[in-house]
Amino acid sequence: MQSKSNSGQSQASYRDLTENEIADFARDGVICLRGLYSSEWVERLAKELDTIRERGVLGTGIKVDGSYYEWLQNDVIRDFVLFGPTAKPVAQALSTQRLNFFYDQVFIKEKLGGKGTPWHHDHTFWPLEGSQIASVWTAMEPVTASGSALEFVAGSHLWGKKFEAVGVGGSVPSNDKVEALPDIDANRDQYRILSWELEPGDALLFNAMILHGSRPNSAALTRRAITTRWTGDDVRYKPIEGVVRELWPHDLKGGDAISGSLYPQILPCLLDAEVGQRLNGPIAPDAVRLEAFVTSLKGRIAAAM
Numbered sequence: 369m370q371s372k373s374n375s376g377q378s379q380a381s382y383r384d385l386t387e388n389e390i391a392d393f394a395r396d397g398v399i400c401l402r403g404l405y406s407s408e409w410v411e412r413l414a415k416e417l418d419t420i421r422e423r424g425v426l427g428t429g430i431k432v433d434g435s436y437y438e439w440l441q442n443d444v445i446r447d448f449v450l451f452g453p454t455a456k457p458v459a460q461a462l463s464t465q466r467l468n469f470f471y472d473q474v475f476i477k478e479k480l481g482g483k484g485t486p487w488h489h490d491h492t493f494w495p496l497e498g499s500q501i502a503s504v505w506t507a508m509e510p511v512t513a514s515g516s517a518l519e520f521v522a523g524s525h526l527w528g529k530k531f532e533a534v535g536v537g538g539s540v541p542s543n544d545k546v547e548a549l550p551d552i553d554a555n556r557d558q559y560r561i562l563s564w565e566l567e568p569g570d571a572l573l574f575n576a577m578i579l580h581g582s583r584p585n586s587a588a589l590t591r592r593a594i595t596t597r598w599t600g601d602d603v604r605y606k607p608i609e610g611v612v613r614e615l616w617p618h619d620l621k622g623g624d625a626i627s628g629s630l631y632p633q634i635l636p637c638l639l640d641a642e643v644g645q646r647l648n649g650p651i652a653p654d655a656v657r658l659e660a661f662v663t664s665l666k667g668r669i670a671a672a673m
């Protein structure tokens with residue numbers, strides 16, 4: 369089961385999702401895909417995540433426990449996104465014909481004390497509107513409850529609520545009216561909380577509206593994870609006022625379908641017009657935007673100290 373892209377390369381295959389998995393995803397907002405990634409993928413990615421961890425966010429030397437949009441500069445992550453086995457199960461879960469790649473994000477939780485991730489849902493962080501949006505998270509080592517396993521509030525993607533975008537670095541603006549997050553930890557017995565212990569190669573596929581987070585890493589193993597984020601047919605660009613989020617320029621305006629070299633179509637096939645440049649080599653971020661990003665990040669770090 370391989371689909372040829374215009375660029376002549378193929379997406380790796382994974383088994384089709386079962387009807388039960390698709391129904392679980394619709395009801396709970398999250399499913400666990402055991403063995404989605406081969407040991408070869410895990411080995412290749414683990415090496416790159418170590419390098420990213422050393423080089424800091426976007427290679428700036430600033431260590432903030434992760435990075436993002438690495439696929440634009442890192443060839444292993446590029447190939448993982450464009451040719452790996454993630455896109456097909458995501459398209460099946462979202463029931464979409466067209467699937468675009470949104471971005472990748474790396475999360476490093478240092479052993480014996482890496483900070484947890486506050487409860488949040490992803491949608492309100494992003495310049496998007498639409499319902500067919502999902503992420504796939506995988507870690508390079510076995511993940512245990514004490515080792516910062518992800519937790520999800522089952523069904524919270526169906527609550528019809530948009531919550532304040534609160535990440536590890538605090539609250540950020542959204543493109544929508546948002547409300548305060550419920551105190552999930554104080555009322556854990558009122559929610560159906562799902563979590564999985566994982567082996568390398570296992571992955572969690574989850575809806576952009578589901579509340580999720582992770583507790584601090586108290587295990588003796590650093591947890592290196594990568595999430596890839598995907599959009600389907602009904603998703604449109606919706607800028608967040610006053611926020612320049614992307615460090616790479618693009619032509620999308622409010623209401624546009626997701627497309628272009630920053631957010632390329634992956635299924636039904638890659639398009640040379642969108643991925644040709646990236647297949648020819650890394651694409652550096654815009655220097656002015658990168659400088660502004662670094663200045664603002666340093667400011668936030670100083671303010672938090």
Ligand SMILES: O=C(O)CCC(=O)C(=O)O
Pocket residue numbers: 473475484485490503505516518580581582593595
């Ligand atoms: O790895 C984590 O702790 C957070 C991951 C997450 O929130 C995400 O991938 O959306």
